[in-house]
Every structure is written in structure tokens, then in C-alpha cells.
Amino acid sequence: MSDNRVVQGRMVTPERLAELIEDESVIDAEPIRDAEQRCPDCGGDVLEVGYMPSALEFVTGWKCQECDWNDTDRE
Numbered sequence: 001m002s003d004n005r006v007v008q009g010r011m012v013t014p015e016r017l018a019e020l021i022e023d024e025s026v027i028d029a030e031p032i033r034d035a036e037q038r039c040p041d042c043g044g045d046v047l048e049v050g051y052m053p054s055a056l057e058f059v060t061g062w063k064c065q066e067c068d069w070n071d072t073d074r075e
């Protein structure tokens with residue numbers, strides 16, 4: 001797929017990026033986007049991905065391309 005991106009030196013799919021944020025498997029993920037922000041830990045580029053960890057939940061997650069930093073829009 002054309003929207004795979006490099007994260008911490010590895011090529012990831014949207015589903016794999018969501019799994020890195022969620023620490024478990026997800027059932028669906030949207031294409032990866034560039035977030036309009038910099039990583040608060042290392043200043044690296046941040047990617048954004050919307051995904052469904054379960055059939056009843058939609059989460060927007062962010063993950064740094066260079067380090068382990070990640071965040072979600074969960075309350």
C-alpha cells in the first residue's frame with residue numbers, strides 16, 4: 001500500500017501504526033496523515049491515524065516517527 005510510513009526505522013501500515021499506539025491489535029485503521037505538531041519528547045515528526053480498537057470505539061492516535069512517544073484523543 002502507498003500509505004505505509006517509516007516509524008522508528010520500520011515501514012508500518014496504518015493498522016500496524018495503530019497497534020503501536022494501542023499496544024494491541026485493532027480491527028480497522030484509516031490512512032496515515034501527517035499531524036500538525038512536533039513530538040514533545042524529541043521534536044520529531046508526528047503521524048496521525050484514526051482507528052477502531054473495537055467495533056464500538058473510534059480513536060485518533062498520534063505517534064512520533066523517531067521515538068516511543070504516542071498519545072490518543074481518549075478522555
Ligand SMILES: [Zn+2]
Pocket residue numbers: 039040041042043044064065066067068069
Ligand atoms: Zn519523539
